[in-house]
Amino acid sequence: HLVDPDLLRPGNCIRHIAGYDRVGQPKTKAVRDVLDSGEILAADRVTTTEARLTAELAARLLETYDVVVDATADDNVRGLLAQIVVTASARDLSAALVSVAVHRMGGVIRGDRWPRTDNNVPAPIPVHPDGELELREGGCGEPVSVTTVGSVMEAAALASRHVIDALLNTGQLPDSVVEVLTPQPDDPYRQLGTIIA
Numbered sequence: 001h002l003v004d005p006d007l008l009r010p011g012n013c014i015r016h017i018a019g020y021d022r023v024g025q026p027k028t029k030a031v032r033d034v035l036d037s038g039e040i041l042a043a044d045r046v047t048t049t050e051a052r053l054t055a056e057l058a059a060r061l062l063e064t065y066d067v068v069v070d071a072t073a074d075d076n077v078r079g080l081l082a083q084i085v086v087t088a089s090a091r092d093l094s095a096a097l098v099s100v101a102v103h104r105m106g107g108v109i110r111g112d113r114w115p116r117t118d119n120n121v122p123a124p125i126p127v128h129p130d131g132e133l134e135l136r137e138g139g140c141g142e143p144v145s146v147t148t149v150g151s152v153m154e155a156a157a158l159a160s161r162h163v164i165d166a167l168l169n170t171g172q173l174p175d176s177v178v179e180v181l182t183p184q185p186d187d188p189y190r191q192l193g194t195i196i197a
Helices: 010-014 027-037 055-064 075-090 149-168
Strands: 067-070 096-103 108-114 176-180 193-196
Touching: 055 067, 055 075, 067 075, 067 149, 075 096, 075 108, 096 149, 108 149, 149 176
Parallel strands: 067 096
Antiparallel strands: 096 108, 108 176, 176 193
C-alpha cells in the first residue's frame, strides 16, 4: 500500500523509480504502474492512498500490514508512526515500523526500526553545520534534491535489511543504524562507515 499526496515532478525523477514519462501523475500511481509494467508486482496487488498520512490511516496500516516503511524523511511522520507502534505493541499487535531517511544531500543515511529492543529514542541527525543547499525547480519553485542515486540505493538497501530482520525476527541488526557515505565536518560523521546510533 503506497501513501503519498504529491504529484511526480521533474526534480523527483533524478532518484525516483518513476521516470520523466510519468511526470504530473500522482506518485503512488506512477510507482504502481512501474511495478506492474516491469512484471515486478501486478497492479491489482498494489493499493494506494493519494493523501497525507493521518493518525487514523497510520493506525490502519499498522494493523493491516506486518511491516510499514516510512521513507518520508519527515520527523513528524516518523514520530507519529513510532508512537502508534509503541502503543500497538502494548496491545500485542505485531506490526513493525522501518524508517529510512537520507540526510545531508545523501552524505548520511539512517535506518530505524520499531518496536525497539534497546528502548532508546533515536536522536535526530542535525542539519549540516554550514546549512543545507537547496535548489528549486524553475517555474513551480519546488525543491530539487541533489542527493545522488547511489545514496538513495544505499538507503533502500538499509531499509530492506531492516525489513528482512523485522520479518524474520532475527534481531541481527541494531534498532538504529547510520551510514556515513561522505565525510562530514562534525562528529560523529567525520569518518566513512557505520555508526550504531
